Structure formats: structure tokens, C-alpha cells
Amino acid sequence: MTDANRKAAYLILRDVESGSAYSNLAVNRRLRSCEAGSHAFVRELVYGVLRKQFLLDFNIARFLRAPKLKAPERCLLRMGFYQLAFMDSVADHAGVSATVDLAAGLIKGRQGFINAVLRNFVRDGKRILLPEEGGEEYRLSVKYSCSEDIVRLWLGAYGRAKTEEILENFQRPPAVAVRFNPLRGMTPQELGDQGFSVRESSLCPGAYVAKGSGLLDTQDYRNGRFSVQGEASQLAVRMLAPSPGDLLIDMCAAPGGKSCAAAELMAGRGRIIAWDLHPHRAALIEKEAARLGITIIEASARDSAMPDAELSGKADCVICDVPCSGLGTIGKNPEIKLRPLGDISELLETQRRLLDTAAGYVKPGGKLLYSSCTIDPAENEEQTDRFAAERTDFETVACRRIFPSEEGCDGFYICLLRRKNG
Numbered sequence: 001m002t003d004a005n006r007k008a009a010y011l012i013l014r015d016v017e018s019g020s021a022y023s024n025l026a027v028n029r030r031l032r033s034c035e036a037g038s039h040a041f042v043r044e045l046v047y048g049v050l051r052k053q054f055l056l057d058f059n060i061a062r063f064l065r066a067p068k069l070k071a072p073e074r075c076l077l078r079m080g081f082y083q084l085a086f087m088d089s090v091a092d093h094a095g096v097s098a099t100v101d102l103a104a105g106l107i108k109g110r111q112g113f114i115n116a117v118l119r120n121f122v123r124d125g126k127r128i129l130l131p132e133e134g135g136e137e138y139r140l141s142v143k144y145s146c147s148e149d150i151v152r153l154w155l156g157a158y159g160r161a162k163t164e165e166i167l168e169n170f171q172r173p174p175a176v177a178v179r180f181n182p183l184r185g186m187t188p189q190e191l192g193d194q195g196f197s198v199r200e201s202s203l204c205p206g207a208y209v210a211k212g213s214g215l216l217d218t219q220d221y222r223n224g225r226f227s228v229q230g231e232a233s234q235l236a237v238r239m240l241a242p243s244p245g246d247l248l249i250d251m252c253a254a255p256g257g258k259s260c261a262a263a264e265l266m267a268g269r270g271r272i273i274a275w276d277l278h279p280h281r282a283a284l285i286e287k288e289a290a291r292l293g294i295t296i297i298e299a300s301a302r303d304s305a306m307p308d309a310e311l312s313g314k315a316d317c318v319i320c321d322v323p324c325s326g327l328g329t330i331g332k333n334p335e336i337k338l339r340p341l342g343d344i345s346e347l348l349e350t351q352r353r354l355l356d357t358a359a360g361y362v363k364p365g366g367k368l369l370y371s372s373c374t375i376d377p378a379e380n381e382e383q384t385d386r387f388a389a390e391r392t393d394f395e396t397v398a399c400r401r402i403f404p405s406e407e408g409c410d411g412f413y414i415c416l417l418r419r420k421n422g
Helices: 004-017 023-033 039-051 053-063 071-086 092-106 111-123 136-144 148-169 188-192 231-240 257-265 279-292 334-338 345-359 381-390
Strands: 176-180 197-200 208-211 226-228 247-250 271-276 297-301 315-321 362-372 394-402 412-419
Touching: 004 023, 004 039, 004 071, 004 092, 023 039, 039 053, 039 071, 039 334, 053 071, 053 111, 053 136, 071 092, 071 111, 092 111, 136 148, 176 231, 188 197, 188 208, 226 257, 231 257, 231 315, 231 362, 231 394, 231 412, 247 257, 257 271, 257 279, 257 297, 257 315, 271 279, 279 297, 315 345, 345 362, 345 381, 362 381, 362 394, 381 394, 381 412
Parallel strands: 247 271, 247 315, 271 297, 315 362
Antiparallel strands: 176 208, 176 226, 197 208, 362 412, 394 412
């Protein structure tokens, strides 16, 4: 009989491998529609396989006469090896038999092959080996299941010790950070009273890290009394520090976290213009603002790289949170590290245009926030250094490069600039 939890995990992993969805979106979609009894088991298996995929493949290959596998076989063996080697809650016989049963329903005629490979792995002591040959980039790539492109980038930028620290921290599940809505008057204690573990963030004062299942199913969340937003993202808005009555422009605002956080700091007074390129994503901003009881956000679909002359020099604050490679979010989207980085020249040009356009909206004395959820210097420091050299009418107030932490914080970059008076 096919196990519903493992079948759900298999379908999610196939969705991700096909490139049709990010893992977090694939997990949420499948779990809403399947009969899996343990969502926690499914999540652990899916994210565990993705975080260790290259390492699993390296060890699976030790038990194959011919290295070529079809995608369904490869996926099932990854799941089986992960359960046997890394999930203490799964007994060896259950890990083998459940994977073989799943194979019987999905790839008929190949269950015997799957059974043989898994049993040979168990007889070998379920050893997970690392490559002894190959260069530093290859060995780190296998050990931490990260493309050699990304490993090479970080080795060049940060050196061996820092690169390994980054890769190690991305192996851990990300923390869930929350932001309490002062417009609705919720306190951390109230969430703690519902059985959640709540602690203040060590990175961002006023942000909190929450642990416990069903956080988004609570009545308080539905009533807009708190939001889920990463610690570094919250810190970016707090560094910007918008004031009540400000005119704020959010250039790439969907799904609305920074716009709504700014509105809360502004005590619901002022005006926030929030843009996104796609209408359906602009609608997400409106939906989130409505949930939180925020009325000062005007969301619309717009290509933010195209200047709006009517707003030139009028904004007190501008948020330019640029589209990026997303390398800081590997903790929650581990599939990013499995893919080659590729050519990002077009992405870099988009970031440059957005930053230059954003600057045109800032009035004298106003503030400009440039941020990204990547830890690629070309997308971060090199962009703001170029801007500072060209725009002498702006001064740099503060810059923060945030690396992924043991506590589960994302990698992030924040640069706060101010337009000079006169």
C-alpha cells in the first residue's frame, strides 16, 4: 500500500526538479490537496532531500553498476537514502519497504532494483561518504549540495572559512520571524499564551522568532494582529525609519511585507505608493494591507524601472528592494543552490536601472533604501558603490551585509542612503 506522506513528498520533489515551482510553493500546494497525514514528515523529507541532494547522489552512485538513472528512480533513491541515513524516526525496514511500495505504484517493474540498492546501502552500514578526490570547489559542492558556480563565487568573495560557515548554516531549517501589528495591539505574550515559543530577534529589535505548528492558522493571524516577515527584511524597514505623514514609494513591493511594515511604523498616517510589475502580485499587496487594517497603501502594477515624472523629487522615503539571485534565501528555498548561477548580467542591469530611477523620487533630505536577499557582492556592494560614485548628491548613512546565521536568519544586504540638502 502506498504511503500518502511519502507519495506527497515524491510529487513535491518532482515538481521542484522539473522547475515548475519553488519548494515552499510546491509544498503548500500539494499539502492542501493531498491526503498526507503528517505534514511535518513530508516537509522534513522534502527539505532534507533538497538540502543534501548532491551528497545523496554521490553516495547512491556507489551502489550502481551504471550511473544513469531515470528521474523517478533517482528521486525515489534520494528519498530512501535520506530516510535511512538521516531520519532517526524511520526504522530501516520501514524506510526500505515504504520506498519499494511507492516504486511499485509509480515505476512498475523497477521496484526490485530500488529494493536491491536500498538493501545494499543498509548492509554497508548506511555510510555517507565524501569525495576524496577533486578540487576544493567540487568537494564543498558535494558536501553541502551546492552548485560549484555558487561555491566558487563565495570562495572568491569571502574565503574558505566564511564560505563553509555560510554553507553549513544553510543546511539548517530557517527560522520563522514575526512582526506584531501595533495598529491591532498584539503582544508577544499573547502568542506565547497560545503555546508558541516566542523570543526577540538578536538581529532586529522589535522582531520576534516564533516556533510551533499552525502559526498561520491562528485567529490572530487571520485578524491581522501579526505578520510573518524575515528578521533582515524587518531590519531594513527599521533602518529606513519612515515617519507618520511621510510619502513613501516602494519600487518592487509584492507581496507587501516592507510596505506594510512601513505603514505600521508610520502609525497608519501618510501615503505609500507600492508598485509591482505584475497585476496579480499587486493584488497580493492589497490583500495583505486589508488583512492588517492598513488604508494608506496604494498598490498598482507598473514597471518600476520607468520613471514617473509626477513623483520626481517628492518622496520622503523610497524602498528599492531589487529582484536578485536569491542566494540569501537558500535556507527556505534550497533548490536555488542546486542550480548553476548562470549569467546575471541582465539582472545586474535591472538592479542598476531600478536604483537610479528610485533616486529620482527622493526629495532633498529624503532617504533611499537599497536592499536584496542575496549575498553576492556584485548585486550588493558593487551596485551601491557604483551609485555613490556617480551620485554625489547622495550620502551613505549605513550598510549592512547579513550572512545566514545558526539561528536561521536569511542572508541579506541593506544600504541606507540620504539625499543631501541643497
